[in-house]
Amino acid sequence: MALAVTMGDPAGIGPELLLAAWSARKQHHLPAFYVLADPAMMRARARLLGVNVPIVECAPEAASDSFDTALPVFALENTAAHGIGAQAPASPAAVVEAIETAVTHIRDRRASGVVTAPITKKSLYEAGFAFPGHTEFLGALSERFWPGAPADPVMMLSGPDLRTVPVTVHIPIADIPAAWTVERICTVARITARDLKERFGISSPRLALAGLNPHAGEGGTIGMEDETVSRKAVAILRAEGIDITGPHPGDTLFHARARKQYDTALCAYHDQALIPVKTIAFDETVNVTLGLPFVRTSPDHGTAFDIAGKGIARPDSLIAAIRLADTLAKGATG
Incomplete structure (x- = not known):
């Protein structure tokens, strides 16, 4: 089965990245994938960029046969605006349809996994989109299409030299201390450890928990959360057999020597997790959603209007x- 790749926001760089990825398919030995998009928009973008990318409309089952000679596109029912940039007309119905349809294709065993191109939330919110982002929407789709299956999406940023997981994600900084609970840390750690074993092929995953406060609270002198919450969570997880250490000061957790001591760092909040991994390897880092009954990856950047x-x-x-989604869908990465 081929991978499903969503078009992302058609006003952003997603469509041209898809054209470029297909053009580089042989150089990078890419697996077969198809794009869920408005074919007219994709053809218009190829003409605008002056790239010679033949586009063929086909069903997911035919994508692998077409991939060598043309970019396979599964046509959406909703059309996408052809404008480009932040001021271009939005296409929220097409954006949401692409994501939802990709998940149904996986459920129906028509696709092996999904790669999502970047979206912008503002236009989706204005159209009634009720989720903070891709990750939360995919969790809701999992509950809808796989009733009874566990679906607690966890964001991982996976780069060649560092993997990070934010325990709290798309919430304001002011709300983080209340969300920094023993239950949440334990849930994220369990899902991370399980998926590192089952999908990444790491037999004994090592986790490192970053502290919420500077210097991990410095014994309670800079906030008590790391004493009363972080250490308790680590003790519970270690009693369950999960190899986790911490809380560690966030400012000393990401240098080269420290990174050798763990397989994934669990971080207190969004930027604590994303800044180091993007700084080290912005162009090679991948957003992976753990805790779902299917494989989902995404580039680590936005729409770049x-x-x-x-x-x-x-x-x-x-x-x-695309490469990581294919590897995870086929089995462990080793």
Whole structure:
């Protein structure tokens, strides 16, 4: 089965990254994938960029046979606006349809996994989208399409030299201390350890928990959360047999020597997790959603409206996302 790849926001760089990834398919030995998109929009973007990418409309089952000679596209019912940039008309119905349809294809065994191109939330919110982002929407779709199956989505940023997981994700900084609970830390750690074993092939995963406060609270002198919450969670997890250490000061957890001591760092909040991994390897890092009954990856960047349509966006992270999704869908990475 081929991978399903969503078009992302058509006003951003997603469509041109898909064209570039297909053009580089042989150079990077990419597996077969098909794009869920408006074919007319994809053809218009190829003409605008002056790239010779034949596009063939086909069912998911035919994607592998077509992939060598043309970019397979599964046509959406909703059309996508052809404008580019932040001021372009939005296409929320098509964006949401692409994501939801990709998940149904996986459920129906028509696709092996999904790679999602970047979306912008603002236009989706204005159209009534009720989720903070891709991750939460995919969790809701999992509960709908796999009733009874566990679906607690956890975001992982996976780079060549560092993996990080934010325990709290798309919430304001002011709300983080209340969300930093023993239950949440334990849930995220269990899912991370399980998926590192089952999908990444790490037989004995090592986790490191970053502290919420500077210096991990410095014994309670800079906030008590790491004494009363973080240490308790670590003790519970270690009693369950999970190899986890911490809480560690966030400012000393990501240098080269420290990274050798763990397989994944669990971080207190979004930026604590994403800044180091993107700084070390922005172009090769992939967003992976753990805790779902299917494989989902995504580039680690956004829609980049400012450079959309200029042909200068680099497809490296999308290519890495496609390669990793294929590897995870087929089995462990080792």
